[in-house]
Amino acid sequence: MANGSRQAAWEFFGTELKRRREDAGISQVELGSRVFVSGGYIGQFEQAIRKPQLDIAQRIDEVLQTDGIFERLWQKLIRDQRYADYFAAVVELERLATRICEFAPTVVPGLLQTAAYARAVTIAANPFVTDEYVEEKVTARLERAHILKDATRPEYWVALHENVLRIPVGGPETMAEQLEHIARLMRERTVWVTVIPYAAGAHASMTGDLRLMDFDDAPPVAYTETSFSGTLIDDPAVVKRAQRAYDLLRVAALSPKASLALIESAAEDYRRCPSTT
Numbered sequence: 704m705a706n707g708s709r710q711a712a713w714e715f716f717g718t719e720l721k722r723r724r725e726d727a728g729i730s731q732v733e734l735g736s737r738v739f740v741s742g743g744y745i746g747q748f749e750q751a752i753r754k755p756q757l758d759i760a761q762r763i764d765e766v767l768q769t770d771g772i773f774e775r776l777w778q779k780l781i782r783d784q785r786y787a788d789y790f791a792a793v794v795e796l797e798r799l800a801t802r803i804c805e806f807a808p809t810v811v812p813g814l815l816q817t818a819a820y821a822r823a824v825t826i827a828a829n830p831f832v833t834d835e836y837v838e839e840k841v842t843a844r845l846e847r848a849h850i851l852k853d854a855t856r857p858e859y860w861v862a863l864h865e866n867v868l869r870i871p872v873g874g875p876e877t878m879a880e881q882l883e884h885i886a887r888l889m890r891e892r893t894v895w896v897t898v899i900p901y902a903a904g905a906h907a908s909m910t911g912d913l914r915l916m917d918f919d920d921a922p923p924v925a926y927t928e929t930s931f932s933g934t935l936i937d938d939p940a941v942v943k944r945a946q947r948a949y950d951l952l953r954v955a956a957l958s959p960k961a962s963l964a965l966i967e968s969a970a971e972d973y974r975r976c977p978s979t980t
Contacts, residue, residue: 713751716776721749723767738762753921754780754795756935785843789933793914793926796935797850800916802858806952807912809866811881813844814851814859815888820881821845823873851893859894862952863962865901868969875976882970889963897956898965906955915942915949 724734724745731749732742738759747753755763760777764770786794797803797814805812811820821841829836850856871878888894899906911929925936925945936942957965 712780717749717751727767737766747921796916800857801919802917804860804915804949806862807867808864814848815885817881817884819877861896862956864899875973879970879973882966886966898962899956903955
């Protein structure tokens with residue numbers, strides 16, 4: 704579904720939610736309290752500013768007695784078989800974000816991956832799948848990166864642990880191409896990337912990926928991910944803790960200039976390595 708069509712469909716979701724809520728004689732505040740979100744969130748759902756998570760859509764169906772219509776709409780609009788269920792909502796939010804701040808401890812973030820790197824990561828995690836499956840995943844990942852080419856692209860801040868530079872995903876040629884791609888985006892000022900060196904020692908987020916997203920007309924969210932699951936967080940207190948953790952990561956990182964030099968040096972080292980393919 705194209706972005707414009709998807710947004711129009713979310714506007715229908717919001718309009719239908721407002722109509723069903725008003726028909727039931729329930730205010731935004733009352734519905735919010737009964738599905739465990741604020742009344743303001745209900746208003747944002749109705750205006751298609753923000754998308755509810757699946758459990759909220761299910762609770763709305765229960766409260767309004769709508770026979771599962773909002774769950775079915777959610778499944779149609781959010782669920783994309785190219786992404787894990789826990790990540791599909793994050794892809795939608797990426798398109799709306801005005802700023803994305805990301806920490807990657809071991810693997811280049813999806814928005815920065817080249818096709819060869821994405822292919823190597825996908826095969827490593829799924830060694831028995833078909834080529835068609837691999838290419839579908841790679842295509843989906845590259846499509847996500849289109850938001851960095853838009854005129855209204857978000858500010859994209861990335862903190863990479865030095866692990867990301869040193870783990871030879873896909874071999875020397877793939878790694879050289881990948882790091883050169885990141886360096887090029889840095890020089891073009893499309894992204895702001897810093898590296899947390901091994902010398903920094905322990906850091907604020909050592910258990911998995913962390914992402915923060917800000918929006919013009921909605922509160923910020925955080926997303927954390929481990930190998931087999933991810934969690935989208937909109938609780939203000941927890942998001943604030945995640946923001947503090949990211950601030951600490953930035954303090955531990957090298958300067959942008961030193962980070963660029965390290966990335967380019969690592970790329971040169973891979974270029975000098977004999978190919979293993």
